[in-house]
Amino acid sequence: MSNSGGDRLLEMRNIRIEGFADEKWNPIIRGVDLSLDRGEVLGLIGESGAGKSTLGKASMGYTQPGCRISGGTIVFDGIDLRELSSSRLQRIWGSRIAYVAQSAAASFNPAHKLIDQTVAAAVREGISSDSTARDDARKLYASLQLPEPGSIGERYPHQVSGGQLQRVMTAMALSPRPDLIIFDEPTTALDVTTQVEVLGAIRDIVENFNTAAIYITHDLAVVAQMADRIKVLRYGNEVEEADTREMLAEPKMDYTKSLWAVRTLRKEAKSSAKNVLDIENVDASYGGSAKVLHDVSIRLPLGRTVAIVGESGSGKSTAARVVTGLLPASNGRVLFNGDQLPPDIKNRSKEQLRRIQMIYQMADTAMNPRQTVGEIIGRPLEFYHGLKGKEKEAKVFELLESIELNEEFYDRLPGELSGGQKQRICISRALAAEPDVIICDEVTSALDQIVQEGILQLLMRQQRERGISYLFITHDIATVEAISDEIVVMLNGRVVEQGIKDEVLSPPHPEYTEKLLKSVPEMDPCWLDRVFQEKSIAV
Amino acid sequence: MAVVSTIIKRLLLGLLTLFVVSLIIFGSIQFLPGDFAEAVLGQAATTETVAAFRKELGLDQPSYIRYFDWIGSVMTGDFGTSFSGRAASGVDRSRSVAELIAPRLANTLFLAGMTAVVAVPLALILGITAALWRNSYYDRIVNASTLTTISFPEFFVAYILVLLLGTLWAVFPSLADVQQGMSFGERVYKTALPSLTLTLVIVAHLMRMTRAAIINLLASPYIEMAQLKGESPMRVILFHALPNAWAPIATVTAFNLAYLVVGVVVVEVVFVYPGIGQLMVDAVSSRDIPVVQACALIFAATYILLNLIADVIGIATNPRLLHPK
Structure with a gap:
């Protein structure tokens, strides 16, 4: 062993990684250094495409198929990982470095029981016997506060929830007691209320076992809770690195500052006496099975933005489908400017269709990849307004x-656009119909924070200029604060409350709203401690 | 249990399909040009003789009655009596359809079984190893050679094998004229060439689909996870990919096994093998309607049964169905 520092665990020097695309090798990581001591947690943040996940995996000596490490050294506890044969490397992955993936639901093999997958590496590497490993796994399940820790391992991945799976995956990573764990966006796919639990569990474990960790995320507030140090990446380069508190208090680089700035966007809430849309006592179900909406009433004031918040499965998107008529309500009615809309889209007039438009989360799949931007935006112009030729153009x-895009985009295909540009095209397609109401279904969830800000600004400007009303579905409270006038909180297909933004966001809250708001991570590094302190007092 | 009820549902659906197929078989035979009575008695026959002959065969009845007569007796296991050898010559030498078909079906099943025993494991092993060492020379050679055998029509493959193994190096007989009373070993020896031909044809298809089914799964996040847990490539394929690939593999296997039973007429003709395919072709040309119908129904039942088994394997290897929430 030739540790350079006293307890240096990982030392990556001048790492370069390339990916093969378009018949050539393109740089993904352009010479980044990374070092980590035993028991230390390093946060890697950056937008999508920054290379944080690639760098994280490279710290194990692994690259995805189609990628290669083209330069630099990776020394883990005195062992040069790049020099190891693949079978030696496999032994290290099984015993000393573990990986926790973003989507636990997709990262567990559907064909095997959870406990079998949890103990596989430890048993294979002879770290413990099968029965000891299983006992240990059950103890880990218990310490991660999984329900029925004695028997949950006997279940298959599809039989437990996403938040639980994420904790089982953490247990799986811990099973061989590794020196280093790579957490690759472990809570991004979770609802905020579940996220808090998982974050707490991960942090306790890392502290208790003195495990070093690389924590990859795009969420600043999350990384603030988890990391001792933060490294910011952009386009495969390091932007800056500093201790967490220092970084949060005074980021040096402009790019880092801009990342911080997004969360300060906030519009002043206004009310309006007249409602453009009234959803009244609506029940709905898919194919006659269990009801997914129960007596839902939501009002959308004219020229305002109503944000619908709630966890996945709370019925937010179903409510949108009822308004558009894609899913006719089984009970109740939808009023537009005081007139009842036919429940089924088939019975609505062209004019009724024109006045309610929709923008989706995945701009990618909401556009025909074979149509140019001109065709995509031109279609509603022709369909609703009968424009043709030069006039349409x-x-x-x-x-x-x-x-905010220029004429050059007219002939481009969706594949040639960035994520933010795609979403802008979708917005302009909705605007082309000259609607009164636009339903935005998680339109910024798939975008990076800076791009998100641009999209939100654009939507707000359109509202000021054209007086459009938005029904804005999201699970992100920061977005809600930025854009909404009123907030609707939904839970299990019911409306918990609807009110002016400032009233909903300030106490007193109904119980669920309280829990939801409490779970939203804050930039303050002590936030997570506070949440758990309050909880233990409450218990 | 959800699985049992699903399987029962599939079984009932299979029976329903079989019923619909029986209607289609019966219906399409009505459209066969010509008439059995005229075909047998020749143009010189008087109208009275033809009428009498038709009456004997029941051809004078309206078609729906004939259908129910037929399907009713089929359900009791009676496939009727062959049209040929009937009393036109004075003596009734006709045989029951079951008696005609049974030895032929046995021969076909023997050939199919012998081929399957070799081809299915071989294809699986080739498919799995090709997926394991994908893009290696091994993979390319296996792919190229199976692509070659699948590209030639089967009669061509058959004649090439006859030329090579039957004539130039006379290892196996060119004629697979098996007879009753032959020993098992003799039968295997006789059917070696047709079996080899069929093996070449189906291994290609099966192997390529197995490889594709596994490689398709290798892009899954859980496969990357397995690799990052340090699982060896072999274990990744066998333990992590394969259990999730059984459903597509079973479907392709069922399809190929069904082909071995119902689609091998050409190979039977080349090797003069007395299988059920040849029997059906003969029966069609001599307008022996009961035999044609019985063969068609057996073929349909084979298809449905094998696909049903593939479905059941698909269900039984799907933990979502096997272990509901």
Whole structure:
């Protein structure tokens, strides 16, 4: 063993990683250094495409198929990982470095029981016997506060919830008692209320076992809770690195500052006496099975934004489908400017269809990949307004300008656009119909924070200029604070409350709203401690 | 149990399919050009003789009555009596359809079984190893050679094998004229060439689909997870990918086994093998309707049964169905 520092565990020097695409090798990581001491947690943050996940996996000496490490050294506890044969490397992965993936639901093999997968590496590497490993796994399940820790391992992955799976995966990583764990966005796919539990569990474990960790995330507030040090990546380069508190208090680089700035976007809530849309006592179900909406009433004031928040499965998107008529309500009615809309989209007039438009979360799949931007935006112009030829073209240019894109985009295909640009095209397609109401279903969830800000600004500007009302579905409270006038909180297909933003966000809250708001991570590094302190007092 | 009820549902659906197929078989035979009575008695026959002959065969009845007569007796295991050898010559030398078909079906099943025993494991092993060492020379050679055998029509493969193994190096007989009373070993020896031909044809298809089914899964996050847990490539394939690939593999296997039973007429003709395919072709040309119908129904039942088994394997290897929430 030739540790360079006293307790240096990992030392990566001048790492370069390339990915093969378009018939050539393209740089993904352009010479990044990374070092980690025993028991230390390093946060890796950056937007999608920054290379944080690639760098995280490279710290194990692993690259995805189609990628290669083209330069640099990776020394783990005195062992040069790049020099190891693949079978030696496999032994290290099984025993000393573990990986926790973003989507636990997809990362567990559906064909095997959880406990079998949990103990596989430890048993294979001879770290413990099968029965000891299983006993230990059950203890880990218990310490991660999984329900029925004695028997949950006998279940298959599809039989437990996403938050539970994420904790089982942490147990799986811990089973061989590794020196280093790579957490790759372990809570990104979870609801905020579940996220808090998982974050707490991960942090306790890392502290108790003195495990070093690399924590990869795009969520600043999360990394603030978890990491001792933070490294910011952009385009495969390091932007800066500092201790967490220092980084949060005074980021040095402009890029880091801009990451911080997004969370300060906030619009002043206004009320409006007249409602453009009233959802009244709506029940709905898919195919006659269990009801997913129970007596839902939501009002959308004219020219305002109503944010619908809630966890996955709370019925947010179903409510949107009822408004659009894609899913006719089984009970109740939807009023538009005081007139009842036919429940089924098939019975609505073209004019009724025009006035309610929709924008989706995945801009990718909401556009025909074979149509150019001009065709995509031109279609509603022709369909609703009968525009053709030059007239249509001129209008498309006008719309492109209003979404801050130039005429060059007219002939492009969706595949040639970035995520933010795609979402802008979807917005302009909705605007082309000149609607009164736009339903936005998680439109910023798939985007990076800086891009999110741009999209939100754009939506707000359109509202000021055109007086459009938004029904804005999201699970992200920061977005809600930024854009909404009123907030609707949903839980299990029911409306918990609806009110002006400031009233909903300030106490007193109904119990569930309280829990939801408490679970939203804050930038303060002590936030997580506080949450758990309050909990233990409450218990 | 959800699985049992699903399987029972599939079984009932299979029976329903078989019923619909029986209707289609019966219906399409009505469209066969010509008439059995005229075909047998020749143009010189008087109208009275033809009418009498038709009456004897029941052809004078309306078709729906004939259908129910037929399907009713089929359900009791009676496939009727062959049209050929009937009393036109004075003596009734006709044989029951079951008696005609049974030895032929046994021969076909023997050939199919012998081929399957070799081909299915071989294809699985080739498919799995090709997936394991994908893009290696081994993978390329296996792919290229199976692509070659699948590209040639089967009669061509058959004649090449006859030329090579039957004539130039006379290892196996070119004629697979098995007879009753032959020993098992003799039968295997006789059917070696047709079996080899069929093996070449189905191994290609099966192997390629097995490889594709596994490689398709290798992009799953749980496979990457397994690799990052330090699992060896072999274990990743066998323990992590394969258990999730059984459903597509079973479907392709069922399809190929069904082909071995119902689609091998050409190979039977080349090797003069007395299988059920040849019997059906003969029966069609001599307008022996009961035999044609019985063969068609057996073929349909084979298809349905094998696909049903594939479905059941798909269900039994799917933990979501096997272990509901």
